[in-house]
Amino acid sequence: MTPPSQPPNRIPLGLLMVARGKLTHVEVRAALEAQRRARYGTIGDWIEKLGFATEQDVTAALALQWGCPVAASFDPASVISPGDIPLPILEAFCMLPVNYAAATNTLYLAFGARVDHAALYAIEKILDCRTQPCVAPPKRIARRLEAMRQIPRPSDVEFATRDMTEMARITSSYTSRLSPDEVRLSRVGRFIWLRLKTGVRATNLLFCLQPNATRPHPRLPFTSATESAYSQDARL
Numbered sequence: 001m002t003p004p005s006q007p008p009n010r011i012p013l014g015l016l017m018v019a020r021g022k023l024t025h026v027e028v029r030a031a032l033e034a035q036r037r038a039r040y041g042t043i044g045d046w047i048e049k050l051g052f053a054t055e056q057d058v059t060a061a062l063a064l065q066w067g068c069p070v071a072a073s074f075d076p077a078s079v080i081s082p083g084d085i086p087l088p089i090l091e092a093f094c095m096l097p098v099n100y101a102a103a104t105n106t107l108y109l110a111f112g113a114r115v116d117h118a119a120l121y122a123i124e125k126i127l128d129c130r131t132q133p134c135v136a137p138p139k140r141i142a143r144r145l146e147a148m149r150q151i152p153r154p155s156d157v158e159f160a161t162r163d164m165t166e167m168a169r170i171t172s173s174y175t176s177r178l179s180p181d182e183v184r185l186s187r188v189g190r191f192i193w194l195r196l197k198t199g200v201r202a203t204n205l206l207f208c209l210q211p212n213a214t215r216p217h218p219r220l221p222f223t224s225a226t227e228s229a230y231s232q233d234a235r236l
């Protein structure tokens with residue numbers, strides 16, 4: 001069974017906000033131009049930075065774009081889930097677990113930007129649960145991730161290696177030492193995530209296949225054709 005690809009033909013965020021009366025075409029052009037010049041940030045970031053819309057407006061449009069609800073209120077620290085997701089993965093996808101429904105074995109994950117269905121699929125395979133996406137204000141997610149960085153996570157062990165022989169050696173060493181009852185493996189973005197479970201305890205081995213670099217943003221010039229001009233922010 002192959003993981004799902006990213007859903008095609010999402011309405012670009014800027015165009016969606018214009019259609020909802022939250023922005024003008026001129027404001028979207030200005031936000032795209034600011035993003036192009038700065039070479040960082042999403043279109044939603046720049047819409048907010050320039051004062052064209054509030055974070056709540058951008059989050060609501062993002063939820064509409066991805067067809068999922070807004071997690072208006074949540075306390076990720078209180079979520080009791082099938083297992084912890086390593087912090088580097090949460091940071092890479094600007095994502096947080098916000099609720100777990102034991103009755104349906106469903107883990108709800110909030111995204112601060114684009115919803116990554118391939119990551120959701122990988123998490124399902126590793127944690128043996130269902131996943132459902134929602135969106136939340138990115139600043140709230142960023143603050144929570146920053147707080148999580150201050151808390152030791154001894155179950156997460158990250159290795160910066162792309163050498164398959166070295167990965168096999170490390171995995172063999174941990175497997176021999178921990179004698180796990182269950183081993184699960186999945187590719188999540190730039191990581192290979194190996195989860196070794198012994199009883200109720202689990203150790204997460206992460207092999208980083210790519211450097212932690214900011215994903216480059218398209219630098220397309222704005223044209224008079226609105227659809228082509230807005231196409232770049234559909235992927236952000």
